[in-house]
Amino acid sequence: MFKDIALEDLFCLKNEANHTLVDVRSPKEFMETTIPGSINVPIFDDEERAEVGTLYKQKGQEEAKERGLEIFSAKLPGFITTCKQLGTPLTVFCWRGGMRSKTAATVLDLMGMEVNRLSGGIRAYRQWVVDTLEKEECNPELLVLNGYTGAGKTLILHELMKRQYPVIDLEGMAQHRGSIFGQIGINPSNQKNFESQLVQKLIEYKEHPYVFIEGESKRIGKATVPDFLMNKKEKSMQIFIDMPLETRVEHILEAYHPWEYPEKFIDAFQIIKKRIHTPVAKEIEHDLRTGNYRHAVALLLTYYYDPKYNHSTSHPNAKSLHIQAETIEEAVEKIENVVGDIFPLKNKLRETLHH
Incomplete structure (x- = not known):
C-alpha cells in the first residue's frame, strides 16, 4: 500500500537523486505553480478537468467520480508506462492530496511501483512557502x-x-x-x-x-x-x-x-x-x-x-x-x-x- 507523507518527509526525499516528484494535475495547473523539480504526468488534460469540475458542481460528487474514472481508465496504459520509465521511486501529488493523487498512487502501487502521496498536496506546499517568506x-x-x-x-x-x-x-x-x-x-x-x-x-x-x-x-x-x-x-x-x-x-x-x-x-x-x-x-x-x-x-x-x-x-x-x-x-x-x-x-x- 502506498504511503502518505508530509512535507518534511518530502524534503528529505528530494535530496535523494533516485527519487521523482510527479504532479498529476492538469497542464494548466502545473504551469501556474508546482513544486520545483517536479514533472507533470496529468490524469486529466485541461478540458477533461473542466468537464469533471462542471459535473461536480451541477450533478454532484458521484457523477464527477464516475466520469473521472471513465476518462482515466482509457489513459491507464500510457500513464503507467510513463511513470515506469522514470525508473525511480515516486511521490505523487495533486491540489489537496485528494482523489487524483490517491487514484494515481493506488494504480502505481498495484503495478508494484514504490510510490508515496504528498499529504495536503500543492496547497500545503504553497502555504509552507508563504509561511517561510513571512x-x-x-x-x-x-x-x-x-x-x-x-x-x-x-x-x-x-x-x-x-x-x-x-x-x-x-x-x-x-x-x-x-x-x-x-x-x-x-x-x-x-x-x-x-x-x-x-x-x-x-x-x-x-x-x-x-x-x-x-x-x-x-x-x-x-x-x-x-x-x-x-x-x-x-x-x-x-x-x-x-x-x-x-x-x-x-x-x-x-x-x-x-x-x-x-x-x-x-x-x-x-x-x-x-x-x-x-x-x-x-x-x-x-x-x-x-x-x-x-x-x-x-x-x-x-x-x-x-x-x-x-x-x-x-x-x-x-x-x-x-x-x-x-x-x-x-x-x-x-x-x-x-x-x-x-x-x-x-x-x-x-x-x-x-x-
Missing part, C-alpha cells in the same frame, strides 16, 4: 552585482554557479531579463513559481556566509521581490562591473536575438520612445526597422539605459567596489579575488558546497 529570513551576507545594462551580470552569475559559488538568480527565477524588452522570446514566470524557487534557494544557502545576487529592481517581469530581501540587498556589499560599450552591445545581442522578433522589439520600443530625445529616438526606430540592431542597441544604452542607471543607483548605507573587465572570465576572476579577501573562509565554503 519569517523574512535571509541569513547569508549578500554580494550584489551591479553594472550598466549589458555588463554581463547574469552571465557572471552563471559562471560563478559553474564554479560552485552560491548564487540566487532572480532573473532566472522570474524568467525575465529585467528590461522593457525582457519578456521577448521567453515565458515570464508568475509570483507563485518565483516565490517557490526563491524559498528553495534561501533554505539551501542559509548556512553559507554569503550569496551572490544581481542588483535587480523590486519588480522583475510578473514577479515581485519580497521587501525583506530588497532591504537587505540595498544595504549589502555592491560590486559594480564596468565593461566597454562594444562588449555590452555584444552581450545584449547574444541574449535577446532581436532579429528573431523584429516586430516585438519595435512594439516594445514605443513604450520608451517618448523618453528619448526625438532625433535619437527616430534613429533608433529606423535602425530597428532596417535590422541595424547593433547600432540601435548602442544608442539605447548611451541615451536611455545608461542615464537611467546613473539616476537610479544609490546605496548610501552600503560598501561598494568597482571592477573593470574586458570579458566575463576576467570579471569573474577579479570577483573571486575580492571574495577571497572579504571572506577568509572561502576554502571552507567550497568544502561545504562539495559536500
Whole structure:
C-alpha cells in the first residue's frame, strides 16, 4: 500500500537523486505553480478537468467520480508506462492530496511501483512557502552585482554557479531579463513559481556566509521581490562591473536575438520612445526597422539605459567596489579575488558546497 507523507518527509526525499516528484494535475495547473523539480504526468488534460469540475458542481460528487474514472481508465496504459520509465521511486501529488493523487498512487502501487502521496498536496506546499517568506529570513551576507545594462551580470552569475559559488538568480527565477524588452522570446514566470524557487534557494544557502545576487529592481517581469530581501540587498556589499560599450552591445545581442522578433522589439520600443530625445529616438526606430540592431542597441544604452542607471543607483548605507573587465572570465576572476579577501573562509565554503 502506498504511503502518505508530509512535507518534511518530502524534503528529505528530494535530496535523494533516485527519487521523482510527479504532479498529476492538469497542464494548466502545473504551469501556474508546482513544486520545483517536479514533472507533470496529468490524469486529466485541461478540458477533461473542466468537464469533471462542471459535473461536480451541477450533478454532484458521484457523477464527477464516475466520469473521472471513465476518462482515466482509457489513459491507464500510457500513464503507467510513463511513470515506469522514470525508473525511480515516486511521490505523487495533486491540489489537496485528494482523489487524483490517491487514484494515481493506488494504480502505481498495484503495478508494484514504490510510490508515496504528498499529504495536503500543492496547497500545503504553497502555504509552507508563504509561511517561510513571512519569517523574512535571509541569513547569508549578500554580494550584489551591479553594472550598466549589458555588463554581463547574469552571465557572471552563471559562471560563478559553474564554479560552485552560491548564487540566487532572480532573473532566472522570474524568467525575465529585467528590461522593457525582457519578456521577448521567453515565458515570464508568475509570483507563485518565483516565490517557490526563491524559498528553495534561501533554505539551501542559509548556512553559507554569503550569496551572490544581481542588483535587480523590486519588480522583475510578473514577479515581485519580497521587501525583506530588497532591504537587505540595498544595504549589502555592491560590486559594480564596468565593461566597454562594444562588449555590452555584444552581450545584449547574444541574449535577446532581436532579429528573431523584429516586430516585438519595435512594439516594445514605443513604450520608451517618448523618453528619448526625438532625433535619437527616430534613429533608433529606423535602425530597428532596417535590422541595424547593433547600432540601435548602442544608442539605447548611451541615451536611455545608461542615464537611467546613473539616476537610479544609490546605496548610501552600503560598501561598494568597482571592477573593470574586458570579458566575463576576467570579471569573474577579479570577483573571486575580492571574495577571497572579504571572506577568509572561502576554502571552507567550497568544502561545504562539495559536500
